[in-house]
Amino acid sequence: MNTDNKRDNIMNPEDEGRRKVLKGALGTGVLAAVSSPGFILPALAQGERLVPFTDVPDTFQVRDVRPNSTHYLDTREIDSFLTDNDDFYLVQHYGQPEIDNADWRLRITGMVDNEIELSLADLMGRQAREEIVGFECGGNGQRLFHGLIGNANWRGTSLASLLREAGIQEGAKEVVFFGADVATEEIRGREVDKAFARSLSVPDAMREDNMLAWAMNGEPLPHYHGKPVRLLVPGWYGVANVKWLTQIHVQDTRYMGRFMGRDYVTLKKENVGGVERWVENSVTTMNLKSAVIRVTELGGNYRITGFALNDGTELDRVEISIDGGPWQRAQMDPNNSRYSWKLFHLDWDDPAPGEHSIVSRVIDVDGNVQATQDELPEKVSYWEDFGQFTRTVRV
Numbered sequence: 001m002n003t004d005n006k007r008d009n010i011m012n013p014e015d016e017g018r019r020k021v022l023k024g025a026l027g028t029g030v031l032a033a034v035s036s037p038g039f040i041l042p043a044l045a046q047g048e049r050l051v052p053f054t055d056v057p058d059t060f061q062v063r064d065v066r067p068n069s070t071h072y073l074d075t076r077e078i079d080s081f082l083t084d085n086d087d088f089y090l091v092q093h094y095g096q097p098e099i100d101n102a103d104w105r106l107r108i109t110g111m112v113d114n115e116i117e118l119s120l121a122d123l124m125g126r127q128a129r130e131e132i133v134g135f136e137c138g139g140n141g142q143r144l145f146h147g148l149i150g151n152a153n154w155r156g157t158s159l160a161s162l163l164r165e166a167g168i169q170e171g172a173k174e175v176v177f178f179g180a181d182v183a184t185e186e187i188r189g190r191e192v193d194k195a196f197a198r199s200l201s202v203p204d205a206m207r208e209d210n211m212l213a214w215a216m217n218g219e220p221l222p223h224y225h226g227k228p229v230r231l232l233v234p235g236w237y238g239v240a241n242v243k244w245l246t247q248i249h250v251q252d253t254r255y256m257g258r259f260m261g262r263d264y265v266t267l268k269k270e271n272v273g274g275v276e277r278w279v280e281n282s283v284t285t286m287n288l289k290s291a292v293i294r295v296t297e298l299g300g301n302y303r304i305t306g307f308a309l310n311d312g313t314e315l316d317r318v319e320i321s322i323d324g325g326p327w328q329r330a331q332m333d334p335n336n337s338r339y340s341w342k343l344f345h346l347d348w349d350d351p352a353p354g355e356h357s358i359v360s361r362v363i364d365v366d367g368n369v370q371a372t373q374d375e376l377p378e379k380v381s382y383w384e385d386f387g388q389f390t391r392t393v394r395v
């Protein structure tokens with residue numbers, strides 16, 4: 001199995017034909033200013049017209065996928081349940097390591113009865129399953145119109161069954177997942193090589209839904225998305241899904257690496273036993289969230305489309321309010337599944353010409369309602385942006 005051809009295609013600037021034009025790009029975490037080529041509207045179905053949002057600035061995005069670069073998708077363009085592999089957003093903090101599938105090994109080490117080393121063939125020889133999992137970056141948010149997002153069909157094998165085979169020892173607390181991507185940081189005058197890594201508590205790691213995935217939408221896992229194997233923790237923010245996975249280490253202490261202890265840490269105000277305190281939390285499960293992403297018109301009929309994401313708790317409904325009017329129940333896409341993103345739409349009859357505001361909210365079966373911006377706790381970091389998001393359009 002070799003995906004290098006695919007990678008070369010993506011990297012080859014001559015191969016414009018197979019790539020879609022409409023892509024976002026962000027350089028170092030800020031929205032890159034774009035001088036040209038100006039604003040291009042997404043591809044539409046025959047006769048369909050995108051009703052322009054008035055809250056999207058003309059300078060918003062339009063840059064193709066660049067190798068080694070983070071990109072997000074234009075959420076106005078989302079018109080299918082599964083996201084193409086090339087469109088699915090990309091985030092990597094330490095670049096994209098080159099891995100030869102033939103040399104790749106996955107090692108399970110630390111507090112286990114049997115240390116295990118697997119080749120790709122060994123791993124792919126294990127019992128396989130497929131799961132549709134959608135997720136967003138913990139840093140996704142309104143400033144990007146939620147474009148750090150995607151939904152794909154993944155194929156892989158159970159993490160829990162592999163860990164059971166290794167035999168986690170008494171007293172173990174955390175399972176650490178290391179990627180092959182390493183960065184050199186200068187710390188107190190010394191150069192230190194650090195691999196990207198994230199950890200899960202033993203119970204979180206043993207959830208039956210977690211998988212080690214080697215295929216995405218029927219193709220070998222693309223280089224950019226963590227070839228040959230990545231971890232997938234359904235219901236969690238993207239940062240948990242370690243790409244280019246090479247080592248799983250079981251230990252009896254907390255793993256305090258950068259992406260657990262410093263970055264992807266939300267700082268917000270909380271009531272701690274009657275005392276109001278600023279509290280830091282590592283980004284883990286996805287919050288209950290929905291957003292409107294596109295409004296279209298076809299033959300005089302208007303439709304509002306959006307997505308919802310959460311931790312996998314069953315949803316009760318999504319509702320939409322137009323111009324501050326009553327909440328109307330949206331239709332859910334029949335493809336939606338437990339860990340997919342949940343697409344929804346509402347047919348909007350006879351909107352009056354002019355500007356309108358539209359907002360969605362999602363409610364789960366436990367009665368949790370997506371919060372308004374005002375209801376959210378005070379927060380200083382941009383991680384976990386999940387409040388109701390009011391959009392404006394001109395009809």
Ligand SMILES: Nc1nc2c(c(=O)[nH]1)N[C@H]1C(S)=C(S)[C@@H](COP(=O)(O)O)O[C@H]1N2
Pocket residue numbers: 088089090091092093094136137138150178179180181196224225226237238239240241242243244245
């Ligand atoms: N090895 C490795 N895995 C990683 C990362 C990384 O930088 N290195 N980034 C994480 C983050 S922050 C996100 S949001 C997701 C993005 O996955 P994608 O690029 O396939 O969409 O990968 C996660 N896994």
Ligand SMILES: [Mo]
Pocket residue numbers: 091136137138139238239
């Ligand atoms: Mo992320």
